[in-house]
Amino acid sequence: MAGRTGAAQRPGNARRADDGMKLHRRAVRLDGRTCTVIGLRPGTAVRFGTNRFHGTWHVLSDRHGARVLGRMLWGLSYQARPGTVLVVDRPFLVPTPFDADPPDPVVLVPGWCTPFGRRAARDLARRLPLRAAPDGTVRWRTHGLDAALREEPDWERDSWRWAESGRVERTHGLIVLAPATPREARLWGLGAARLDPSGRFGMDYTFLGEWDHSVPGEIQVFRDFHRDVGRARRARAEILARPDAPSDAADLRPLIWRRHGAIGRGRSRLVRNCRPLGRRDAEALEAAGVPTLDSLAAHGPVEAYLLLRGRAARRVDEDLLWTLEAAVTGAAPRDVAPARRAELLSELATRTKRPPRAPGR
Incomplete structure (x- = not known):
């Protein structure tokens, strides 16, 4: 056709x-x-x-x-x-x-x-x-x-x-x-x-x-590739919207870089503003000393999962593990690949001394 x-x-x-x-x-x-x-x-x-x-x-x-x-x-x-x-x-x-x-x-x-x-x-x-x-x-x-x-x-x-x-x-x-x-x-x-x-x-x-x-x-x-692409697009649009925006790329790029950095240092770096994370999980991460995406990445999704499991008043399951991985990588939880899910479960089993199991659908 x-x-x-x-x-x-x-x-x-x-x-x-x-x-x-x-x-x-x-x-x-x-x-x-x-x-x-x-x-x-x-x-x-x-x-x-x-x-x-x-x-x-x-x-x-x-x-x-x-x-x-x-x-x-x-x-x-x-x-x-x-x-x-x-x-x-x-x-x-x-x-x-x-x-x-x-x-x-x-x-x-x-x-x-x-x-x-x-x-x-x-x-x-x-x-x-x-x-x-x-x-x-x-x-x-x-x-x-x-x-x-x-x-x-x-x-x-x-x-x-x-x-x-x-x-x-x-x-x-x-x-x-x-x-x-x-x-x-x-x-x-x-x-x-x-x-x-x-x-x-x-x-x-x-x-x-x-x-x-x-x-x-x-x-x-x-x-943070996907988040950075989004910030760069926003920064470029904001700079080009200025009446005095330069037409030469050599002059334009430094302005975009600075605006990009300002956006990145703002609220978008906080776990409370990370779309995959729910409000309760974000608040629990902040209470555990993990207030930003950088600190979440430093801990890793498995360690953060264990922190939340130790603090949560409710039962947490492997869906939270995929959500934390998505928050670190900038993807959607449903897009965490099966091979990566298996790696996370294996690491979790090692940390908790339990045999690993196959990831759920």
Whole structure:
């Protein structure tokens, strides 16, 4: 049917980031050749931003986005036939979480078997967003990634990539991530999938490409990615609404950054104003010495859950655990992935000396 973009995800699959996740496939003519373009399915609960800072192209997201991107890069390493590329385009793109600058589509290219020059980038950019119905659905296989994630990181082995020569560049409005070898694709994918912004600084990152006084690319994730995007949008709108708003981006961005910081330091950082948390739970957190989202993140959802369980006059269940995780990550409680729920229950079982059980629906 003309104009269709394909069937949307079922709600239960929208946040899947595991082996065999479903992606859409389309045949597209690029630079005179028929290529296979793989993309996310409508309804997939993931968002990315892009920007350039200090000479490095960044792909920005939250922890879930990094896991999805890691799966895509790892699966890319198994591509042996030329002509396959992966595309992240609207509606999976959002403005940057710093100043709400518009994002660029992201293209993943297996550099060892698929040439992707300026003419191919031009042809693809002209066709985006891909609105026609897909030609089919593929199961994106990532054999070995889960085992690699269970291993302790070997930073000397995984991070020093001088022998690799993958490229990260912007061409015709596309951010192109092109690992040079299957090994490099797996390194990039593993680095992305390991990112965890739940620590003290609320941020984590991994470099892409060969070091030459700087790196060409970086994947960066933020604990408050979605909230920061919202604040950046609000800050940009408020600055642009001023009659004296500068037209030059170099003058505009610092004003947005300052307004963004002022918004972030305000009431939006208090647990009492966090949408997923109910009033009683927020008041109990404040009474337990957890008044802000930063302090909640420092404690972690499991410790906060135990604090509330010890203080609550009512019975608390695992739904509260998902709510606390959502408050930390900026997601909705229903969007906490099954794998993450299992991790939380396992940590809770360790803390309480009880055997872990499967998460409820």
